Amino acid sequence: MHQARAIDLGVGLFILLGIGSVLFLLMQTMGLTGFISGNTYRLQARFDHVGDLKIRAPVAMAGVTIGRVAKITVDPIDFRALVEMQISLKYDYLPIDSDASIASSGLLGGKYVELQPGGDLEVLKDQDEIEFTQSAILLENLIGKYMLGGAKE
Amino acid sequence: MVKKVCDFWSDDAVSNLVEIKDVRFSRGSRMIFNGLNFSIPRGKITAILGPSGTGKTTLVKLITGQIRPDDGVILFEGRAVCPCSRQRLYEMRRQIGVLFQSGALLTNLDVFENVAFPLRQHTKLPERLIRQIVLMKLQSVGLRGAWEHMPSELSGGMARRVALARALVMDPKLIIYDEPFAGLDPISMGVIVQLIRETNDALGITSIVVTHDVAQTEILADQSVLLSEGVVVAAGTPAELCNDRSELVQQFMRGKSDGPVPFHFPGPGYVEHLRALASS
Amino acid sequence: MSGLVREGWLGFREFVGTFGAFQMFFFRLLPYLPKALLRPRLIIEQIYSIGVLSLVLIMFGGFFVGMVLALQSYSTLVEFGSADSLGAFAAEALVRELGPVVASLLFAGRACSAVASEVGLMRATEQISALELMAVDPIEHIIVPRFIAGVISVPLLAAIFSTIGMLGAYLVGVHLLGVDSGAFWSNIQVRVDMYEDVASGILKSFVFGVSASFMAVFEGYYAAPTAAGVSQAATRTVVIGSVWILLIDFILTGFMLPGV
Ligand SMILES: Nc1ncnc2c1ncn2[C@@H]1O[C@H](COP(=O)(O)OP(=O)(O)OP(=O)(O)O)[C@@H](O)[C@H]1O
Numbered sequence: 178m179h180q181a182r183a184i185d186l187g188v189g190l191f192i193l194l195g196i197g198s199v200l201f202l203l204m205q206t207m208g209l210t211g212f213i214s215g216n217t218y219r220l221q222a223r224f225d226h227v228g229d230l231k232i233r234a235p236v237a238m239a240g241v242t243i244g245r246v247a248k249i250t251v252d253p254i255d256f257r258a259l260v261e262m263q264i265s266l267k268y269d270y271l272p273i274d275s276d277a278s279i280a281s282s283g284l285l286g287g288k289y290v291e292l293q294p295g296g297d298l299e300v301l302k303d304q305d306e307i308e309f310t311q312s313a314i315l316l317e318n319l320i321g322k323y324m325l326g327g328a329k330e
Numbered sequence: 331m332v333k334k335v336c337d338f339w340s341d342d343a344v345s346n347l348v349e350i351k352d353v354r355f356s357r358g359s360r361m362i363f364n365g366l367n368f369s370i371p372r373g374k375i376t377a378i379l380g381p382s383g384t385g386k387t388t389l390v391k392l393i394t395g396q397i398r399p400d401d402g403v404i405l406f407e408g409r410a411v412c413p414c415s416r417q418r419l420y421e422m423r424r425q426i427g428v429l430f431q432s433g434a435l436l437t438n439l440d441v442f443e444n445v446a447f448p449l450r451q452h453t454k455l456p457e458r459l460i461r462q463i464v465l466m467k468l469q470s471v472g473l474r475g476a477w478e479h480m481p482s483e484l485s486g487g488m489a490r491r492v493a494l495a496r497a498l499v500m501d502p503k504l505i506i507y508d509e510p511f512a513g514l515d516p517i518s519m520g521v522i523v524q525l526i527r528e529t530n531d532a533l534g535i536t537s538i539v540v541t542h543d544v545a546q547t548e549i550l551a552d553q554s555v556l557l558s559e560g561v562v563v564a565a566g567t568p569a570e571l572c573n574d575r576s577e578l579v580q581q582f583m584r585g586k587s588d589g590p591v592p593f594h595f596p597g598p599g600y601v602e603h604l605r606a607l608a609s610s
Numbered sequence: 611m612s613g614l615v616r617e618g619w620l621g622f623r624e625f626v627g628t629f630g631a632f633q634m635f636f637f638r639l640l641p642y643l644p645k646a647l648l649r650p651r652l653i654i655e656q657i658y659s660i661g662v663l664s665l666v667l668i669m670f671g672g673f674f675v676g677m678v679l680a681l682q683s684y685s686t687l688v689e690f691g692s693a694d695s696l697g698a699f700a701a702e703a704l705v706r707e708l709g710p711v712v713a714s715l716l717f718a719g720r721a722c723s724a725v726a727s728e729v730g731l732m733r734a735t736e737q738i739s740a741l742e743l744m745a746v747d748p749i750e751h752i753i754v755p756r757f758i759a760g761v762i763s764v765p766l767l768a769a770i771f772s773t774i775g776m777l778g779a780y781l782v783g784v785h786l787l788g789v790d791s792g793a794f795w796s797n798i799q800v801r802v803d804m805y806e807d808v809a810s811g812i813l814k815s816f817v818f819g820v821s822a823s824f825m826a827v828f829e830g831y832y833a834a835p836t837a838a839g840v841s842q843a844a845t846r847t848v849v850i851g852s853v854w855i856l857l858i859d860f861i862l863t864g865f866m867l868p869g870v
Pocket residue numbers: 357362380381382383384385386387388389542
């Protein structure tokens with residue numbers, strides 16, 4: 178009987194550990210962890226082209242992750258990409274004339290949204306839109322332009 | 331009209347627990363049983379004797395339905411033993427206890443759990459009752475003190491006694507002992523002989539003892555069946571067998587190496603064999 | 611040399627030949643599965659002896675694989691200026707591929723060989739016949755609990771392997787190589803997809819669990835009742851089981867990878 182209880186305990190712990198691991202993996206990949214689930218506010222930005230920016234991509238300022246891309250849609254009126262971002266409430270002091278650009282972390286890294294602070298004293302608030310944006314630089318386009326240009330000469 | 335084997339019924343079931351009718355069985359080209367006929371009376375101890383390799387263990391497998399005869403039929407309680415219906419086979423086996431030559435205890439369970447195993451599988455008895463039954467059976471084989479041992483910690487003779495307790499625990503109608511005396515010291519041998527007799531008489535069960543130990547058979551058995559060359563060569567009480575005139579029976583009962591029973595497994599002549607090996 | 615080729619050919623023929631036997635045995639097991647789940651006692655005991663006792667090996671394996679993965683991919687990633695993606699690289703490799711495959715291979719070596727030799731020895735010492743004669747179905751009592759326990763254990767072990775592997779990669783990447791901790795995790799969230807990666811990893815490990823556990827009980831049940839037969843059953847379980855895992859992995863990866 179004594180031994181049977183030890184076995185039950187071991188098996189119970191094992192199954193908990195296994196399920197815990199599955200949950201850990203799911204949470205890591207779904208972005209349920211970190212400040213994102215804490216208090217955030219929303220910002221929007223319109224880009225001509227987002228490249229392969231994905232949902233949950235980081236939003237960074239000066240290299241520090243301050244938020245995450247929440248939603249990417251096409252605006253039905255001007256047909257530009259509308260990117261919604263969730264920014265941690267800790268960073269509620271971003272100047273209203275900041276600009277957003279889509280950058281990539283290295284050749285193999287993914288795309289992310291980089292915010293450049295402006296100089297205005299007024300700050301961005303929930304549901305505000307960032308006016309100044311710069312689209313993703315498409316590597317293919319650059320290469321294509323360079324090659325075509327080279328061929329013409 | 332041809333009678334299907336599984337529908338076979340017998341009218342002698344009142345007096346005979348097991349009946350073996352015209353059983354033929356061969357392994358590959360080797361004929362083991364060639365028309366075997368005998369019956370096992372209820373409430374008696376029947377010894378099955380025979381030289382090594384005649385197929386005594388094979389007969390046990392046939393009776394318990396582990397293998398099926400090529401021809402003929404085996405009846406238990408008047409119903410055919412048929413490996414075709416698993417459910418019926420298992421129903422029958424619940425009424426049979428088998429004591430293996432090696433014991434065949436479950437090595438991952440201790441002595442107590444081994445004996446309790448059939449009860450736990452087939453009944454829903456409360457734990458308290460199971461404990462009482464198991465300790466009683468272990469007491470009767472003299473191993474109650476070893477109830478916490480694992481099978482690997484037992485000697486061969488002890489393992490066989492535990493297996494006996496396990497075979498008895500479901501109170502079977504028939505109990506089959508395969509070579510119960512092989513490799514036992516004289517004291518254990520005496521104990522086992524007494525145990526077989528006592529369980530048979532006290533519980534009113536029927537016993538089959540497969541053995542080649544003639545001396546013990548004479549003390550123990552109510553009836554003996556001597557097998558050789560695939561048929562029954564003699565049957566009767568041990569005294570009758572001892573007085574049988576047949577040369578073969580005399581050879582077996584007296585333990586003479588010379589006689590109609592060949593000591594050698596069938597094969598080419600010795601000299602021929604050596605020559606063949608040398609020339610190849 | 612021709613001997614080797616002949617051996618290989620015979621092995622291959624046997625491999626194909628056992629396929630029919632596999633199917634028959636598998637369909638023999640199927641009807642027992644629902645019934646067995648109603649009596650979980652035996653399954654729990656088996657999960658203990660094949661799952662819980664494999665845990666240390668799996669965690670050890672996962673930790674080191676994760677650390678090596680981080681070291682190895684760092685040197686490549688840093689050349690492309692993408693060291694931040696280290697976490698994503700390691701996580702994707704672990705969750706999709708290495709977790710299920712390596713955990714199953716370790717499981718085959720640690721647990722399946724033990725099951726095969728245990729069952730084989732039960733046959734050799736007539737315990738299986740004894741069960742039959744006590745009107746206890748050995749398939750129900752011996753085979754099915756071990757099979758189900760394996761099927762349950764492998765996905766859990768694979769998930770634990772991946773998780774511990776990610777911690778190993780984190781330790782090396784962040785504390786040894788100086789990758790930013792936030793970037794490590796946030797890149798994982800961007801690059802690793804829940805359905806595509808995590809779900810396919812779990813599905814894979816489930817399929818591997820079924821095939822490895824099946825090999826073990828099959829080889830054990832049909833082992834020749836001799837010393838050589840039992841040891842051969844254990845060896846065949848590991849060898850054929852591992853070949854199956856790798857083969858199925860290739861096929862499943864082909865099906866699951868988008869655009870292949
Ligand atoms: N699995 C098997 N395959 C092929 N032949 C077998 C098999 N088992 C037994 N035999 C053959 O069947 C014959 C009878 O075997 P069996 O074990 O029934 O003899 P036995 O009367 O019990 O002998 P012993 O007194 O030595 O135990 C033997 O000659 C043996 O060669």
